[in-house]
Amino acid sequence: MTTPRFAHQPALDGLRGLAVLAVLAFHLRWSAASGGFLGVSFFFTLSGFLITSLLLAEHAGSGRLDLKAFYARRIRRLLPGQLLCLALAMVVVLARPEVYPGRRLASDAGWAASQLFNWHLLGDHRTYADLFGRQTSPLEHFWSLAVEEQIYLVFPVLMALFLARPAARKVGVAVLTLVIVVPTLLAGQVTGNTAYLATQFRMTEFAVGVAAALLLARWIRQGGAPPLVTAIKGPAGVVAGAALVAVVVATTLGSTWVYRGGLTAVAAAGAVVLLGTAGATRGPARLLAAAPLRQVGLVSYGLYLYHWPVFLTVDTFDWGRGAAGAVVKLVTTGLLAAASFHLLEQPVRRRRPLAGRRAVAVAVAGAALLVGVVVTADAAPQVVTATEQIDPEAAEAVGLTTSTVATAGGSTTLPAAGGPAVPVLPTVLLVGDSTAASLGAGLVQAAAADPGGTGRITVNASGACGLVRGGDYQDEVLNSALKMTCPALIWQDAPAVTSASRPMFVVVLVSLPDTWERSWDGGATWADPAESEEFRTRLATDYAEFAATMVEAGAGCVLFLRPPVARVDLGDGLAPERSFTDGSQEVVAAVVDDVAADPQVGWVDFGGDYETGRIHAEDGDRPDGIHFSLGAAQRLGDEWFWPLMGSLAAAGACPDGPV
Structure with missing residues (x-):
């Protein structure tokens, strides 16, 4: 050579x-x-x-x-x-x-x-x-x-x-x-x-x-x-x-x-x-x-x-x-x-x-x-926006397993071998966007603090992920999540976890992604729920199909949480995000109400109760106006979420509105 x-x-x-x-x-x-x-x-x-x-x-x-x-x-x-x-x-x-x-x-x-x-x-x-x-x-x-x-x-x-x-x-x-x-x-x-x-x-x-x-x-x-x-x-x-x-x-x-x-x-x-x-x-090489x-x-x-x-x-x-x-x-x-x-x-x-x-x-x-x-080395996260940011030890300690099988619509007890039935703690799969992840991180911490008396939960959530499928967002970064992360997370992972663990509740919290403008024709036209009949049709179809998929996979109840008002910085301080003022959120709420006609599907007005004070809220709960701090989310878990889940599990039914 x-x-x-x-x-x-x-x-x-x-x-x-x-x-x-x-x-x-x-x-x-x-x-x-x-x-x-x-x-x-x-x-x-x-x-x-x-x-x-x-x-x-x-x-x-x-x-x-x-x-x-x-x-x-x-x-x-x-x-x-x-x-x-x-x-x-x-x-x-x-x-x-x-x-x-x-x-x-x-x-x-x-x-x-x-x-x-x-x-x-x-x-x-x-x-x-x-x-x-x-x-x-x-x-x-x-x-x-x-x-x-x-x-x-x-x-x-x-x-x-x-x-x-x-x-x-x-x-x-x-x-x-x-x-x-x-x-x-x-x-x-x-x-x-x-x-x-x-x-x-x-x-x-x-x-x-x-x-x-x-x-x-x-x-x-x-x-x-x-x-x-x-x-x-x-x-x-x-x-x-x-x-x-x-x-x-x-x-x-x-x-x-x-x-x-x-x-x-x-x-x-x-x-x-x-x-x-x-x-x-010479030529291009010389320029380079x-x-x-x-x-x-x-x-x-x-x-x-x-x-x-x-x-x-x-x-x-x-x-x-x-x-x-x-x-x-x-x-x-x-x-x-x-x-x-x-x-x-x-x-x-x-x-x-x-x-x-x-x-x-x-x-x-x-x-x-x-x-x-x-x-x-020991700095704990203050705001969580994706599932992988949740404390892994706590998540493993209270996560769903195949041994947590139960249904909300039937018995809330499992018979002990050779003995009387024992109470079954609520089991939850939380699905949604970054708001769900921020809330879920605190719910996990609250459950981990009292693993024998609270419940079990797995969080399956990530930024920009809603239930409406396909199309393109205008923001390329959000669009990449829509294509690379959300389909598997929402439509594959969530049903798989549900099938394996059969949770009492599949809780859904999506604050913004299903109201963002989207195009299904390569960017020629853009639509939002408030103005587009096509968007509303897709919204209704995908929400109904997701709920049916979760029920078929083994969920006792698919429970939608209406989100609190998201506030964004418009240049002169935080103000309600567009979807909370143009009617888009009301469209989503109406779709959820229709889907909840199924007795195994329900909804809770989390946002309304939080905004009106029925749920304890504090200044600084959401540092960016959208996501809950870890401390606020844990407080919500202790004071609202886990008590609610416990009462619903005892009742054995899906709620349909204020509780």
Whole structure:
């Protein structure tokens, strides 16, 4: 093999710069970069291309791969910046707790440092769309770094094995083909969240970059690409690049094609761009190598690392989401990335001592990380907006199991073996949106405080999830939840839990999602319940079908809670959200009233009782005007919900109105 040493190529730095700028623009919510998250996909492909090229060059020069040296280089390249970012996140949360009011940052930091953050997100049922919601971790973006590090851990070893013998190289090509083809075909069989976050699916993009590097190495060994390829690879790279730009502009988080094998297509286009750019010095390659873009590419790692904590921090200010906020975000991120590159990353990478101020800066960062872990380790969430944010120990202690089987419409006792019947505590599955999750967190805490005398509950709720199916929301982040999270959560998980545990009550609380404007014709027209007959028809159909599905699955009673008035900031303080003033909530209430004609379906005017004082309410119960604080939700559990459930269980019937 005569592959020469792989030389640094400025044009590739320019491509790296464009990719990170796409990600930043996406996180700034610029509409022209609604698909900017695909910049991460290009990073995966570029990483596969560069790492493979470097390993091939090393093997060509020495006949072997020094894996110890490879991993040492990776650690020196990646770890310093990551540690500084972890410290920055800790400092940010300590200085402005509103940046991250809810999760235990110490846990996130541990997963981030262990390079397993993508699996942490999957285990917590967090989606990529959660980046733009409340409770967003300043370390959420570490998922992609984790994917790369997991691949880096295995890939060089495989390369060493496949390069050891010529015969093994054919096996390597076969394995590479399988790594590209199989996950692409299987992506449509899993949830969009799994297809986006799981390593076994994202390694495909890396593998496409590997294939591009192997192809380029083959051309070099043969003295050049075939004449036809030489003639078209430059123009093909331009066309592929233009296609990627178009995709970034037109794609959104809710575009289902992305999660159904589309990421492989993006990677293939990226590979064509790389092959058309590598080694070129004129045309587009010259533009990509221009100093400004190249400098952005050189510090792209730092830009990616530090931008998310910075963006979240700026968002907490009143001006943070406007044009001024965008400028502050970009300037601050750029300064941090440049300082990190020159004062920390490069000295460590080149094994230069961190003298003077650099040593002090690194020491301070390390100390801040340690202090931050200690201070935040036991920080309890104050507001919960998704099921996975609920205290896992409490949730497990009082969650539904197959041993909790009972029905509200029949007997409320179960016979003890060989003895008299014993009272059965109410068993509840709570389903709904982020308001349901915030209430459910406190209901779980209340039950856990008295597990033998309260009841059992499982919460199945997440932001933007209602019962009305299909269509599109206008907000792309909410739209991604509508497509990626809600269908499985509401229409698969809830029936499955009900079938397995047969709860007395399936309690439904949806405050806003089923009143938001929605389009079922690709955005040509938009409808809301107050104005659209089609929307009202869908509302009635889906609510009735959900109730029937839960009853058929084994629920004793499907109980709808009318929500309290949600209040949002309209610029001059909190005011009732649109649906509470335009008639949309009344439409939903009328639908629920109709569905409750079934004796196993009922409703309770939770919102009315809460607003009028029949249920004890306090100032500060809902810090943002919508979601209950954990303390308020637990108080509601103690004083209202669990006593109500106990009385309903004793009565053995579904209520239909005030109780």
